[in-house]
Amino acid sequence: MERTYLMVKPDGVQRGLIGEIISRFESKGFTLVGGKFKQISRELAETHYGEHKERPFFGELVDFITSGPVFAMVWEGDNVIKSSRTLVGATNPTEAAPGTIRGDYGVHVGMNIIHGSDSEESAKREIDLFFTSDELITYEKTLKQWI
Ligand code: DAT
Numbered sequence: 001m002e003r004t005y006l007m008v009k010p011d012g013v014q015r016g017l018i019g020e021i022i023s024r025f026e027s028k029g030f031t032l033v034g035g036k037f038k039q040i041s042r043e044l045a046e047t048h049y050g051e052h053k054e055r056p057f058f059g060e061l062v063d064f065i066t067s068g069p070v071f072a073m074v075w076e077g078d079n080v081i082k083s084s085r086t087l088v089g090a091t092n093p094t095e096a097a098p099g100t101i102r103g104d105y106g107v108h109v110g111m112n113i114i115h116g117s118d119s120e121e122s123a124k125r126e127i128d129l130f131f132t133s134d135e136l137i138t139y140e141k142t143l144k145q146w147i
């Protein structure tokens, strides 16, 4: 079963969107297998966003993601990596479609509410970076046959 890493960023936490965001993924039919509130250190932020370290916005990105607590989650389901990116919406909220999380709640590219892994490889890397295996609970929902 596929898993992905999703994270409500500090702006989403401050704006009270944790519940709304969890609700969207639950309603879609995905299963929450891990979740925790976390203050990210600069070191963890630099590792998590390592692929962007040469980009001009890297410093601002690290400042922002460490500026307040995040809500880190692991979600499970068929094609959850690709599907959750669709629910999250385009990186720049200006271009994100209405109905997506960024399209409905975001304004600026630097503060776009939520992070979602973009590939199998990054999902595995990010899950391992934020969670230990005993923090992830494997269980079956009885309504699985209906999803
Ligand atoms: P995504 O979060 O959609 O995977 P990404 O991996 O390209 O997007 O970039 C990571 C984050 O960096 C993104 O969520 C917001 C920030 N970012 C991306 N492009 C930016 C830009 N041009 N200016 C400022 N921040 C940017």
Ligand code: MG
Binding pocket: 116, 118
């Ligand atoms: Mg990305």
